[in-house]
């Protein structure tokens with residue numbers, strides 16, 4: 241697969257979000273299936289894998305997902321880029337005596353579960369109330385020097401410039417898709433200017449843009465984010481149908497799937513974007529990786545963009561959740 245840069249870190253053009261093997265989309269597959277799915281993605285050319293310490297059933301534990309990713313990629317560790325994330329509280333900073341001490345404790349836990357000596361991108365998962373971002377950035381710089389991380393990033397944190405000035409960032413991981421375009425206003429232009437990669441999460445809008453969700457689709461009761469994703473209320477699924485239809489038309493024209501067109505759209509639009517679609521299904525994971533093969537011509541992209549701009553989006557998740 242073609243590659244792109246997140247700062248100085250080279251990754252496959254499409255990455256893989258591993259969260260759903262542990263949290264967020266209902267029943268989890270078996271550990272064996274999850275490991276095979278990750279290894280299968282690697283065999284298809286994916287070299288970028290996304291996890292977080294908090295991805296565990298119902299977000300009630302730590303490390304379920306990191307353990308799976310660690311087991312799956314142990315034998316090919318040197319060939320892949322792993323991004324993981326931490327939450328940080330001011331209480332633990334006080335307890336550990338410093339931001340560095342607190343972050344390092346989180347990192348050591350992640351490295352142990354990932355069966356590795358370093359992680360490639362270490363993200364602050366959300367703003368940490370009471371902890372200055374400059375201190376987090378300074379800590380990340382020190383961890384880079386210690387070769388415990390290769391680079392760092394922010395996820396849904398809105399003080400990028402203050403962080404960047406202390407220790408240059410490798411990536412910003414925020415929500416971004418054809419129906420969540422806030423990042424286009426300031427974040428992506430800033431990242432382009434400063435050589436920072438953009439890693440969109442929920443790039444298929446939690447399944448909406450695949451065209452496979454209808455008003456009859458029943459989401460699962462337990463640990464399924466689709467119950468509150470705003471574009472996926474029954475009313476908004478119906479209201480967003482013009483966007484789904486638009487994708488369907490391009491999919492037909494390009495002999496691709498709607499999910500692939502939605503990913504190809506962002507790949508065409510920005511050279512520093514590397515989406516991390518998530519799926520619990522081996523075939524759909526490969527389908528999503530193959531979006532890298534779907535080339536939109538300038539003309540196709542422009543007419544798709546123009547049509548998209550004419551559609552109103554119903555439901556907005558934005559920055560908070």
Ligand SMILES: NC(=O)c1ccc[n+]([C@@H]2O[C@H](COP(=O)([O-])OP(=O)(O)OC[C@H]3O[C@@H](n4cnc5c(N)ncnc54)[C@H](OP(=O)(O)O)[C@@H]3O)[C@@H](O)[C@H]2O)c1
Nearest residue numbers: 257258259441442443444445446447450499517518519520
């Ligand atoms: N930083 C953060 O705060 C944050 C937040 C959320 C997620 N993330 C990361 O981003 C990754 C992706 O996010 P996400 O899983 O919410 O994104 P997503 O890929 O937009 O949505 C996943 C949903 O779409 C379905 N889907 C995916 N590809 C499909 C296809 N080709 N055809 C039909 N349905 C398809 C999946 O169903 P199936 O499983 O049935 O295929 C699943 O229900 C996560 O794995 C995680 O690593 C980060």
